[in-house]
Amino acid sequence: MDRTSLKIRLRDHARALGIQQMGVTGADPTQHAPFYRWWLDQGFHGEMTYLARDEARARRADLARTLPRIRSVIVVADHYPAVDPPGVPEEPSVGVIARYARGRDYHKVLAAKLRALARWLDEQVGLDVAAQGPGVVGLDHGAGGGSLGQVHRHRVYVDTGPVLERDLARRAGLGWFGRNTMLIHPERGSYFFLGVLLTTVALEADPPFEADRCGSCTACLDACPTGALLGRDEQGAPVMDARRCISYLTIEHRGAIPEQLRAAMGNRVFGCDICQEVCPWNERFAAGCEEPGYADRGPGERPAGVEAAPPPRRADTAGRVEAWHPGTKTPPLVGLLETALDQAAWDTFTQGAALRRAGRAGFARNVCVAMGNWLADGDDPPEEAVAALRAALRDDEPLVRQHAAWALGRVRSAEARAALEARSMVEFERSVKVEIAAALGP
Ligand code: B12
Ligand code: SF4
Ligand code: SF4
Incomplete structure (x- = not known):
């Protein structure tokens, strides 16, 4: 041949x-x-x-x-x-996971x-x-x-x-x-x-x-909300400053999200598709696909083709074979945060999925930021949202506590303030103490 x-x-x-x-x-x-x-x-x-x-x-x-x-x-x-239809999802209480994941x-x-x-x-x-x-x-x-x-x-x-x-x-x-x-x-x-x-x-x-x-x-x-796309250079190569890209910040970056970029993340909790959503070539041609594995999933569902993992052996999760999670289609932020705060739920949610790359703490960090954006300036924050953030303020990982403090600082409620004040009495990690102090204000 x-x-x-x-x-x-x-x-x-x-x-x-x-x-x-x-x-x-x-x-x-x-x-x-x-x-x-x-x-x-x-x-x-x-x-x-x-x-x-x-x-x-x-x-x-x-x-x-x-x-x-x-x-x-x-x-x-x-x-x-x-x-989805092109455009920024308008419901701020729902997390947006990039299509690919x-x-x-x-x-x-x-x-x-x-x-x-x-x-x-x-x-x-x-x-x-x-x-x-x-x-x-x-x-x-x-x-x-x-x-x-x-x-x-x-x-x-x-x-x-x-x-x-x-x-x-x-x-x-x-x-x-x-x-x-x-x-x-x-x-x-x-x-x-x-x-x-x-x-x-x-x-x-x-x-x-x-x-x-x-x-x-x-x-x-x-359309890029963080100014990550810098245009073409003199040869015609497109240039991106990945440090400003929401995809980088929510997936690859391990530390704190720079404060000046948090608001721009909106309700994006893993990856970002904005610069593809607005592209006329996608508006015209983007379609479904034949691969069942890439489809989104509802609450508690695994990706198509992924077998259930054997029961976890850790003492704290022993006996819990399947844990609940809100899926990837239109997941409420509160459910995502509860999932990310529970190791068994996180393991189930991310089994066989690219989502795992953010890590449990990194993902919880992202959801806290999205919740801060959602709850900012609202006068009557939902009780379960504040409760989830209070739980995040007790997480083992300082990274999670730090971003929970930031989010609670954006919530206008006596309960949120009380949670921050109580935590400030026992918190030992410097980055979290600084964030709590900033959240409580002068
Ligand atoms: C690092 C990385 C990232 C980083 C940096 C992205 C970037 N733009 O560089 C971050 C984490 C931000 C990222 C995000 C995403 N990523 Co990514 N990422 C990669 C990875 C691993 C390496 C890319 C890389 O080397 N970047 C460095 C830059 C300099 O290289 P480059 O992007 O290839 O750019 C080339 C041009 O600039 C060109 N060039 C140089 N001179 C000239 C001159 C002219 C005239 C021209 C035209 C070009 C040109 O040179 C570069 C090298 O060839 C690739 C996989 C791989 N191994 O390639 C996936 C990859 C690029 N990512 C992918 C995807 C799906 C994404 C996301 C859509 C995920 C999401 N929804 O969140 C976003 C999209 C963001 C965006 N607008 O790019 C896909 C892209 C598929 C596609 N259709 O292009 C890839 C190919 C993975 C895969 N196997 O499918 N990603
Ligand atoms: S993926 Fe989002 S943040 Fe990154 S360059 Fe595109 S629009 Fe900007
Ligand atoms: S055609 Fe798409 S990639 Fe090119 S400049 Fe327009 S939106 Fe950007």
Whole structure:
């Protein structure tokens, strides 16, 4: 089979596995290494130090360091549902979880599909070998420089290694870099995951996507509530200061949320889709998806395809097999905070889900901020909301207590003030004491 027909059949097989778009590019080193370095030098990556390690940076620049004899890169786009109408959800008592994280962990779902694709590729290469007759093992499909006698190798990455996935996707023809830094497909918008299969099999490359279809639009820049999107540089690269991005703050950042950015988070408790929601390419093309695992879920439900975990063994949770949680569809903030304050409920809620990455304390921190935004300036805060924040003020983690104090400080009620005063008598952690003092005011 020649390289072109192999690619066509590979694409058909990808579709059969539920992958909507696939492209192929060569393994030449990236042209974007200087930009990437500049971006790190500005400190825009914040605490994501894994992006800056020397070894990982060198591997991003040249994939042959990851897979010697690499010949091709297969890039796939796996769509997740764009379920809500565009726009900021108006109900501040409900938490907003980014669309990509409402179902099953995409790393696992997509990596499984890519491994299946790699196995299929192996079988095809094997068939070719058989067609050549005995004695020819691991035929290299490359035109020239074929290395008979060598076994083919593949590596699968879904956001799990030093690979510039969006650069490879553009090179493989899947779309362009929007001003919001997302890779946008001209017929599907940007609500998709990227996955990459590095292989020593030589396949025909697709033409890269050269156009920039943003035109004069700046909707994403105008809509970003924290000013994280800085526009394009003189070469045309879209620039983001990740330290200001709500996605970074709610998922990757481990410490306190900078106070000046808390109000801008609104009711977002995990990730952010605003710069995708306002994008005309999503307004026009975003749709549902076929992958059941990515669907959102109701109260107490696990993501589709995730089996119940064995009962926990810890003494404090012994005997509790399934704990309640409010799901990811329209979860009330109070239910989310109660979930994040209870280890068993948190474990159930995040089982098999990308949500777990924020960590229990990080997620509780995010929900406290959202509750502070919801309850600020309201004259009659719901009793259960204040009760949940008071419970958060007793959490083991200072990070949670600190943000609970901030939220209670925004609540105008005697009960909230009394809770802060009582805690100030026993609190020992400096960061929390400072937050309580600020909340109580002069
Ligand atoms: C770190 C990271 C983040 C960080 C930083 C994001 C960022 N914009 O850099 C944070 C935590 C903020 C983040 C957020 C999100 N992320 Co993220 N993230 C990544 C990760 C792991 C690395 C990205 C990276 O290296 N950033 C550094 C910058 C410099 O690199 P870059 O974005 O690839 O940008 C390139 C261009 O600037 C280009 N460039 C350079 N010169 C030039 C010149 C020209 C002319 C042009 C056009 C371009 C260009 O060079 C860079 C490198 O190629 C990737 C997975 C991966 N391994 O690639 C996922 C990834 C980018 N994230 C993804 C997703 C889904 C998200 C969120 C939507 C999640 C959410 N809903 O909250 C948000 C979106 C926020 C946004 N607007 O980007 C998807 C994106 C899919 C897509 N359609 O683009 C990826 C690919 C993961 C995956 N496997 O699906 N993410
Ligand atoms: S994900 Fe949200 S905070 Fe981050 S750049 Fe987009 S709009 Fe701004
Ligand atoms: S909102 Fe406009 S500028 Fe931003 S990525 Fe979409 S088309 Fe480009």
